[in-house]
Amino acid sequence: MFKNIGHKIKVFAKILCWIGIICSVLFGVMVMFGSAGATEFVSQYGQQYGQHVVISGGFAIFVGIVIIVVGVLASWIGSFMTYGLGQLIENTEEIKKSLEK
Numbered sequence: 398m399f400k401n402i403g404h405k406i407k408v409f410a411k412i413l414c415w416i417g418i419i420c421s422v423l424f425g426v427m428v429m430f431g432s433a434g435a436t437e438f439v440s441q442y443g444q445q446y447g448q449h450v451v452i453s454g455g456f457a458i459f460v461g462i463v464i465i466v467v468g469v470l471a472s473w474i475g476s477f478m479t480y481g482l483g484q485l486i487e488n489t490e491e492i493k494k495s496l497e498k
Contacts, residue, residue, distance in 0.1 A: 421468025
């Protein structure tokens with residue numbers, strides 16, 4: 398279970414990175430399309446009750462793209478520390494083995 402832990406930590410870092418990237422992209426797309434639908438709903442029913450609500454669909458797309466870009470970069474950069482720890486452990490194990498010989 399705890400053998401070759403450096404490799405397992407590195408695999409864990411890769412998995413978390415990909416989960417973060419996928420979630421960022423999905424959330425960004427949901428913001429883009431969800432806000433566009435909400436814009437139409439608010440505008441349609443806002444006019445019915447005498448309110449004039451204008452929400453820019455272009456702004457929702459911009460926010461969605463920002464979420465995707467920042468989320469992907471944060472996931473990628475955030476995985477550096479965990480992956481680096483796994484690499485450090487692997488290197489330490491190799492040094493230990495070479496010193497024992």
